[in-house]
Amino acid sequence: MAAPQTIFETLLAAYGPQRWWPGDTPFEIMLGAVLTQNTSWKNVEKALANLRDREVLDPIKLNELPREEMEELLKPAGYFRLKTARVKNLLALLCGKYGGSLEEMFRGSLSSLREELLSLNGIGPETADAILLYAGGFPTFVVDLYTHRVLKRHGWIEPEADYEMVQDFFHASLERDAPQFNEFHALFVKVGKEHCGKTPKCSGCPLESLLPPSGICEPEW
DNA sequence: GACCAGGCACATC
DNA sequence: GATGTGCATGGT
Numbered sequence: 531m532a533a534p535q536t537i538f539e540t541l542l543a544a545y546g547p548q549r550w551w552p553g554d555t556p557f558e559i560m561l562g563a564v565l566t567q568n569t570s571w572k573n574v575e576k577a578l579a580n581l582r583d584r585e586v587l588d589p590i591k592l593n594e595l596p597r598e599e600m601e602e603l604l605k606p607a608g609y610f611r612l613k614t615a616r617v618k619n620l621l622a623l624l625c626g627k628y629g630g631s632l633e634e635m636f637r638g639s640l641s642s643l644r645e646e647l648l649s650l651n652g653i654g655p656e657t658a659d660a661i662l663l664y665a666g667g668f669p670t671f672v673v674d675l676y677t678h679r680v681l682k683r684h685g686w687i688e689p690e691a692d693y694e695m696v697q698d699f700f701h702a703s704l705e706r707d708a709p710q711f712n713e714f715h716a717l718f719v720k721v722g723k724e725h726c727g728k729t730p731k732c733s734g735c736p737l738e739s740l741l742p743p744s745g746i747c748e749p750e751w
Numbered sequence: 752g753a754c755c756a757g758g759c760a761c762a763t764c
Numbered sequence: 765g766a767t768g769t770g771c772a773t774g775g776t
Contacts, residue, residue, distance in 0.1 A: 568771085569772090569773080569774095570773095570774075570775075572774075572775075573773060573774060573775085576773095576774085605772080605773070606773065606774075607772090607773075607774095608771080608772040608773040608774080609770095609771045609772050609773080610771095610772070610773080611771075611772085612770090612771055612772085613771090613772095
């Protein structure tokens with residue numbers, strides 16, 4: 531069984547720091563977390579650029595934008611009706627309870643904020659953790675599809691493991707270090723894209739070295 | 752033209 | 765409780 535720290539060091543050695551989730555502001559990162567749901571980041575950037583051009587990349591201004599206009603600006607990110615509703619749910623909390631201030635919002639505790647975000651329609655565990663880690667700087671591990679897939683294929687978690695169980699795999703043994711969690715998640719997406727897609731390309735995968743002699747990467751998951 | 756992308760909620764069994 | 769399906773655009 532490979533330890534999370536060993537997996538991290540192996541991926542970091544193979545790919546180097548990813549310096550992920552570039553966003554000019556925490557608010558932009560927060561929006562990006564919703565917009566990137568099942569969507570490539572390139573499309574998300576177009577939607578964020580639309581918001582910037584329209585000069586509504588600000589909690590208060592965006593909250594005042596009519597639904598139809600927001601839908602139009604978010605179109606490039608896909609699921610634009612759905613995501614407009616989700617962004618509005620987020621803005622309702624941010625503006626209603628915290629006066630539109632992310633700084634104010636992130637004064638809360640990790641666990642209470644996580645619960646609060648999860649109570650919103652459209653914010654699931656991955657989006658909540660992404661907001662808390664990447665925008666808020668809280669040490670919570672973001673588990674995405676690639677993380678699940680990489681761990682299951684290599685036999686490092688049981689096949690039935692759900693989101694919380696995968697997250698516990700990391701939280702149990704790693705220091706609660708936001709910069710490391712940030713980098714680690716990005717590295718999983720990197721190795722996932724290159725080797726653990728739906729059609730796996732195991733040749734040259736840096737994680738192969740961590741498997742026991744009889745271990746194999748199970749490509750069917 | 753098929754398939755995929757940094758999910759989530761809801762329906763149905 | 766588990767499994768299936770809708771949501772939508774843009775790139776390969």
